[in-house]
Amino acid sequence: MRSLYVHIPFCNRICTYCDFNKVLIKNQPVDAYLMALKQEIDSFPVTDLKTIYVGGGTPTSLSMKQLEFLLQTIKNKFGQVSEYTFEANPDELTTEKISLLKDYDVNRISLGVQTFNNDLLKVLGRTHNFDDIYRSIEHMNKIGLDNYSIDLMYNLPGEKLMDIEDSLKNIEILKPKHISWYSLIIEPHTVFYNKINRGQMSIGSSIKEGEIYGRVINGLNDIGYPQYEISNFSQKEFQSQHNKTYWLNENYLAAGAGSHGYIGDMRYYNIKPVTHYIKSMNDHKNVVKEKIKLNKTDMMEEEMFLRLRLNQGVSIERFEDKFNMPIYDVYGKALDKHINLGHLQQNDHYISLTDEGRMIGNDIFVDFLIDD
Ligand code: SF4
Incomplete structure (x- = not known):
């Protein structure tokens, strides 16, 4: 087994485009969730992994105490891994949290930047701004957790080619090790989707998607980030080992509400709603909702x-x-x-x-x- 994905489904605010399995953290049973997650992780028959990725939701929405509980849970179960990533929002990544993550051997941060344009960040409903991005990266560099990836999106409503050029300039200044740059897809059940349906917003940028994508690929290549996957780019030797587990079609474990894993020829899907996940773990010691056995054709x-x-x-x-x-x-x-x-x-x-x-x-x- 190469990898483990851990899902933390809590966020301080819900972004307008988001269709991930997440809930507003306020009034949620976070401690009970972490306890159920610990039971799920403890039940895995594996202790030796190559990569761990903690995503969400937003793992950095947890308090220091909750974050330490999660880190300790993972540390107690698994030996040292070569790549240990936490997703983080720029405004939540305090020096205390960075130091704590580093103390527990986290060696990679995936920073949810999305865009460097403050107006577009507001449209996306993000809680951070341009200054938060620079501040969090400065803190990471100072503390020595400097292997970070930047998550960006293009094809945003009202986006101009200038915004892409601006992101490229900021990347050149900040020099992250890795970049994920996805096209925004408007999914049903999001604020964006509803606004488009009501005619209050138009889809995407006015520039052709292919033109932006081409500029992203060439612009990044010119400043030292060759593409290695449809939406991923990195400096030499900093490709995401964890995500390559998925793309190389290798097995991985997953823990947490709504997460899904792949073992042997079986894909499994965990219960999605947070409270149901906790109850199922407490009552039945099992949080898997569905198992799908793949046949040769599927594989x-x-x-x-x-x-x-x-x-x-x-x-x-x-x-x-x-x-x-x-x-x-x-x-x-x-x-x-x-x-x-x-x-x-x-x-x-x-x-x-x-x-x-x-x-x-x-x-x-x-x-x-x-x-x-
Ligand atoms: S922070 Fe991430 S998971 Fe949370 S609402 Fe925004 S996009 Fe979704």
């Missing part, structure tokens, strides 16, 4: 979708070893089509998206669905 499809996200692509040898069939016997038609169209390329060992293919990834992925 071949996932191997393609996930690994094609990486610039490295799908390993031809691994596919054959894993499924006992040459990749061309299964996907010959789709591979030939997209290689001829210039969407895919092949070398001796890998098949990967071309720059052009990366722009239309989802359109290509549907051709790797197998008719049952």
Whole structure:
């Protein structure tokens, strides 16, 4: 087992675009949740991992005492890992919290920046501003927890190309080790979605999405952040080992409300609502809501979708070893089509998206669905 994901579903404010499993922290049974989470973590039959990622929600919305309880729970169970990441919001990342995380061997922070433009941050409903971003990074550098990733979004309502250039300039100044830069997707049941439906807001930026994405890729490459996944970029040797567990289609554990893990050929999904999660752990010592056993077809499809996200692509040898069939016997038609169209390329060992293919990834992925 390579990895563990831990979900903390609490936030100090709900962002307008968010459809993650989260609740406002005020009046929530946070201590009871952490106790149930401890029971789930303690029940895992594994103590040796390569990566741990604590996400949310916002893990930094926890108090110092709650944060220490969580860190101690993880420390008691698992040995040293090579990459241990906490998600954090810039305005919640105090010097005390950074020092505490560092004391418990957290060695990577994923900072939810989203944009450097204060007006856009307000539209997104974020609690932080430009100054908070710089302040939190200054604190991390001073305390020596300086391996941090910046999370950004593009395709924001009212966004201009100038905002992308501004983010690139700030990245050049701050020099984070890693950048995740996703296109905003308007999901149902979000404030954004409702506003669009009521005609109070228009979708996305006025600039073509492909144009912004192209600028993000080239702009980051020019300042030392080559792309290694559809939405991820890093300095050399700082690719996210944890997220690569997902994209390499490897097994991982997950703990917490609404989290999902992948063990052997089974994907499991935990109960989502916080109170139900706690009750189920207390009453039944079990928080799994659903288990889905993957058949060979599911697994071949996932191997393609996930690994094609990486610039490295799908390993031809691994596919054959894993499924006992040459990749061309299964996907010959789709591979030939997209290689001829210039969407895919092949070398001796890998098949990967071309720059052009990366722009239309989802359109290509549907051709790797197998008719049952
Ligand atoms: S802080 Fe993150 S998880 Fe919480 S509401 Fe905002 S986007 Fe969602």
